Amino acid sequence: MKARITVTLKTGILDPQGKAIEGALRSLAIPGVESVRQGKVFDIELSDAAAASAEQTLKDACEKLLANTVVENYRIELL
Amino acid sequence: MRAAVVLFPGSNREGDAVNALRAAGIEASVVWHGEHGLPAGTDLAVLPGGFSYGDYLRCGAIAARSPIMDAVRGHAARGGLVLGICNGFQILAESGLLPGVLVRNADLRFVCQFQHLRVERADTPFTSCYREAETIEVAIAHGEGNYTADAETLVRIEGDGLVAFRYCDAQGQVKDGRGPNGSTNEIAGIYSPNFRVLGLMPHPENLIDPLVGGTDGLKMFESLAESLASA
Numbered sequence: 001m002k003a004r005i006t007v008t009l010k011t012g013i014l015d016p017q018g019k020a021i022e023g024a025l026r027s028l029a030i031p032g033v034e035s036v037r038q039g040k041v042f043d044i045e046l047s048d049a050a051a052a053s054a055e056q057t058l059k060d061a062c063e064k065l066l067a068n069t070v071v072e073n074y075r076i077e078l079l
Numbered sequence: 080m081r082a083a084v085v086l087f088p089g090s091n092r093e094g095d096a097v098n099a100l101r102a103a104g105i106e107a108s109v110v111w112h113g114e115h116g117l118p119a120g121t122d123l124a125v126l127p128g129g130f131s132y133g134d135y136l137r138c139g140a141i142a143a144r145s146p147i148m149d150a151v152r153g154h155a156a157r158g159g160l161v162l163g164i165c166n167g168f169q170i171l172a173e174s175g176l177l178p179g180v181l182v183r184n185a186d187l188r189f190v191c192q193f194q195h196l197r198v199e200r201a202d203t204p205f206t207s208c209y210r211e212a213e214t215i216e217v218a219i220a221h222g223e224g225n226y227t228a229d230a231e232t233l234v235r236i237e238g239d240g241l242v243a244f245r246y247c248d249a250q251g252q253v254k255d256g257r258g259p260n261g262s263t264n265e266i267a268g269i270y271s272p273n274f275r276v277l278g279l280m281p282h283p284e285n286l287i288d289p290l291v292g293g294t295d296g297l298k299m300f301e302s303l304a305e306s307l308a309s310a
Contacts, residue, residue, distance in 0.1 A: 013182070013227065014182070014183075014185060014225070014227075014261070016183050016184070016185060016186070016187045017183065017187070020187060064144075065136070065140065065141075065144060066136075068137055068140070068173065068180055070179065070180045070227070070228065070229065071180050071182060071227060
């Protein structure tokens with residue numbers, strides 16, 4: 001089975017990369033851009049054996065490595 | 080009096096760390112990150128600067144999960160000394176040995192310059208050869224040195240006196256928001272609650288020789304040699 005994990009910075013954490021991208025979009029005159037926050041996406045394939053406990057397995061993966069929960073949130077989607 | 084300098088793929092200051100340790104009379108060897116233990120008799124584990132794993136995922140994130148880090152955690156739990164410099168500080172934060180996280184410099188620039196620091200306390204194994212509130216000049220070179228922690232953690236580390244160094248000007252004045260990278264409270268380095276683990280972004284190991292800009296960094300290694308000798 002497949003899963004997608006999205007990691008984003010928590011509200012209030014400075015995101016200079018997002019700000020720079022925001023500035024670049026403005027300079028391209030893309031209309032209506034109010035703000036940009038940059039995140040990361042992980043597409044993960046799980047073995048059939050792991051599928052039964054996928055939610056917990058992926059939560060562990062996020063807590064142990066994929067996200068630093070001091071500054072980041074994560075979202076797990078089973079596809 | 081033995082130090083083990085851990086080499087991760089992408090470390091590049093391990094030689095500088097070894098030179099600085101030896102200049103202070105500390106026996107130093109380099110240990111590969113894939114090892115499961117530190118050499119017998121290790122008093123001090125050093126995580127050097129560099130770009131472990133190419134800064135993939137987050138700076139220090141993957142190195143913090145390498146086999147040797149369990150040994151470093153065990154060493155710290157037994158009261159052993161641990162020093163993390165620059166990427167080594169990022170690894171300590173990612174491994175949970177120190178609180179908080181180092182994020183991208185506030186102005187997005189990689190800073191590479193001489194930098195003044197204020198020594199917050201001179202009663203630790205890392206700083207006994209300095210004076211309290213002394214201003215020293217060392218080098219900084221990092222893109223992700225912006226120290227951030229949640230409000231509760233900040234109150235605790237400030238309240239317990241766990242800040243080791245702050246960025247300051249040549250007169251020793253710490254000016255909030257005027258430092259090189261946007262760090263909260265101008266924090267350049269922090270201790271563990273028992274003052275046996277230190278992580279800092281600046282490079283004291285590069286300031287040990289007058290030929291390359293000064294010797295203000297040498298006292299950190301002399302402090303360590305002293306504390307190891309008296310242990």
